[in-house]
Structure formats: C-alpha cells, structure tokens
Amino acid sequence: MRYTGALSKMKTNLADTVGYYLEIGDDFVFMNELIGKELHLRYQGQITCHCGDTVSAVFRMNxxxxxxxTKPEAGDSILRPELSQAHLDKEDRDLAWEKKYQLQPHLVYLANSAGLKVGVTREQQRPTRWMDQGATAAIVLAQTENRYQAGAIEVALKEHMSDKTPWQRMVKGEDQDIDLLTEKENAMQWVPEEFKSMISDDNTITNITYPVQEYPTKAKSVNLEKVGEVQGKLVGIRAHYLLFSSGAVMNVRSHEGRHVELNF
Ligand SMILES: [Zn+2]
Incomplete structure (x- = not known):
C-alpha cells in the first residue's frame, strides 16, 4: 500500500491496547495492524503549517x-499554563480564543511515564493527553476551573517531581513501579493553600497498555527532515513514537505537517 500527504498527530483510542490512527493527507491508516511489518516513510521536502501555508522549514513548535x-495557539500559556491571563481579562494574542481555551476545567495529574511526572491538561483531553505522553498509568490530583489555577499548582509540584517524560527510557520500555495513590496522597501537601479545595477525590487510576511487540534495546530519534527516510520492521507504538526493530524511533507528533510517502 502507498499513501502520501501531510502528517498529523496520530488519533488514539483507549481500549485494552491503545489504537493508533495515522492521519496522512486525507487518509487514516490503522497503525496497530502494521506492527510486525516492514514499512518505509520518505520525506517529500515540504511542510504545511497550521495556517495552510506550505513552507520548506518550520520555525518553532511546528x-x-x-x-x-502571532497565533494564540503558539502563545506563552500553551507551554507554560501559569502564564495564562484570560481569567484577568488580559489579552496575550486573541482574548476571545484565550478565554475559550483557558477558562474551562483543567486537571493537574500525576502520571507514570517511565517515571513519576506531574502535568496539566484540559479536562476534555483526558485520557488523550496521557496516551500522547506514553503514560502507563495516571491519576487526577486536582480539578480546577481554569488553566491558570492548574498551572500554578503544577509550578508548586515541579519543585518535587519532574514535569517531563524521559522519552529515551519510555521508548525502551524502561518502566518503573509507582504507586500513584500513595504519590497523590504525598503530593497533596505541596498544593498551595489557596488551591487545596481543588484537590480531587477521584482516585481512579487509568491504566494504559500500548501496542508493543518488543521494545528496542537502544533508541535513536529519527528526524525525517535530516535523514530523508526511515524503513524497517515496526515493533510497536507508544506515545507518538513509531518504534522500529533497528532502534530507530520516530516521533510522529514532531513531524506534523511534513509531507511524506508511506509504503508498506
Ligand atoms: Zn503558519
């Protein structure tokens, strides 16, 4: 089979094993069926930005x-939620867009993504966000009314735990045993006093299993813009990484907008 077009972030579906759908141009390819097969991805030299312009290189954040x-989607509060100001009626780039995005329920969560981490997400992104990060388990620590509050809690927590996923360990399946309920009980003390009432009593632990036949023992991140192509046996998918038996791992999300040709 052959598909061509611009790549988008894979769509995920939480089931016994996460289902992954690669969006390439106008087509969707169910990637779980390709595990164990040879595939070949080749870069075609063009990138379509979110604005629809086709460019030869992106600047930052794709x-x-x-x-x-200029876009609110690339504003400071996207990567740093604590900088959100829509609740103060203050505009960064587009107040209407920022109000819609920031003034909605958010979650501060603890996840096990090859290590304990804290993160923030919009409530509607649960559990998508956790699958996006390759977490094997996650629990909600706090439910807030807006993005600013969640960001402020996360900043306090970051003094005690990471807010990053160690992707090299994650793509090699170097997972750790972490009791998230115990970690949550412990983390509550670090939630600032003014936000303590937002601590969630939902202690559900969401467990997530990825379609991985075997983890590579080494991992080398592939940048299609630099190397032009990647081919080999797909042995699994986790977070947004395609894992190849050779140890090549390709983060589809960081290739968003890249025009590619996929053959399998
Ligand atoms: Zn653009």
Missing amino acids: FCKNCFF
Whole structure:
C-alpha cells in the first residue's frame, strides 16, 4: 500500500491496547495492524503549517515564523499554563480564543511515564493527553476551573517531581513501579493553600497498555527532515513514537505537517 500527504498527530483510542490512527493527507491508516511489518516513510521536502501555508522549514513548535509570533495557539500559556491571563481579562494574542481555551476545567495529574511526572491538561483531553505522553498509568490530583489555577499548582509540584517524560527510557520500555495513590496522597501537601479545595477525590487510576511487540534495546530519534527516510520492521507504538526493530524511533507528533510517502 502507498499513501502520501501531510502528517498529523496520530488519533488514539483507549481500549485494552491503545489504537493508533495515522492521519496522512486525507487518509487514516490503522497503525496497530502494521506492527510486525516492514514499512518505509520518505520525506517529500515540504511542510504545511497550521495556517495552510506550505513552507520548506518550520520555525518553532511546528509553526511557520509568522504563526509562531502571532497565533494564540503558539502563545506563552500553551507551554507554560501559569502564564495564562484570560481569567484577568488580559489579552496575550486573541482574548476571545484565550478565554475559550483557558477558562474551562483543567486537571493537574500525576502520571507514570517511565517515571513519576506531574502535568496539566484540559479536562476534555483526558485520557488523550496521557496516551500522547506514553503514560502507563495516571491519576487526577486536582480539578480546577481554569488553566491558570492548574498551572500554578503544577509550578508548586515541579519543585518535587519532574514535569517531563524521559522519552529515551519510555521508548525502551524502561518502566518503573509507582504507586500513584500513595504519590497523590504525598503530593497533596505541596498544593498551595489557596488551591487545596481543588484537590480531587477521584482516585481512579487509568491504566494504559500500548501496542508493543518488543521494545528496542537502544533508541535513536529519527528526524525525517535530516535523514530523508526511515524503513524497517515496526515493533510497536507508544506515545507518538513509531518504534522500529533497528532502534530507530520516530516521533510522529514532531513531524506534523511534513509531507511524506508511506509504503508498506
Ligand atoms: Zn503558519
């Protein structure tokens, strides 16, 4: 089979094993069926930005330079929720967009993604966000009314735990045994006093299993723009990484907008 087009973030579906759908141009390819098979991805030299412009290189966060400096989707509060200001009626780039995005329920969660981490997400992104990060388990620590509050809690927690996923360990399946309920009980003390009432009494632990036949023992991240192509036997998918038996791992999300040709 042969598909061509711009790549988008894979769609995920939480089931016994996470289902992954690769969006390439106008097509969806169910990737779980390709595990154990040879596939070949080749870069075609073009990138379509979110604005629809086709460019030869992106600037940052997968945006063209103009979008990166003007779009609310690339504003400071996207990567740093504590900088959100819509609750103060203050505009960063587009107050209407920022109000819609920031003034909605958010979660501060603890996840086991090859190590304990804290994170923030919009409530509607549960459990998508956890699958996006390759977490094997997650628990909600606090439920807030807006993005700013969640960001402020996360900043306090970050003094005691990571907010990053160690991707090299994650793609090699180097998981740790972590009791998230115990970690949550412990983490409550670090939630600032003014937000303590937002601590969630939902102690559900969401467990997530990825479609991985075997984890590579070494991992080398592939940048299609640099190397042009990747081919080999797909042995698994976790977070947004395609794992190849050779140890090559390709983060589909960081290739968003890249025009590619997929053959299998
Ligand atoms: Zn753009």
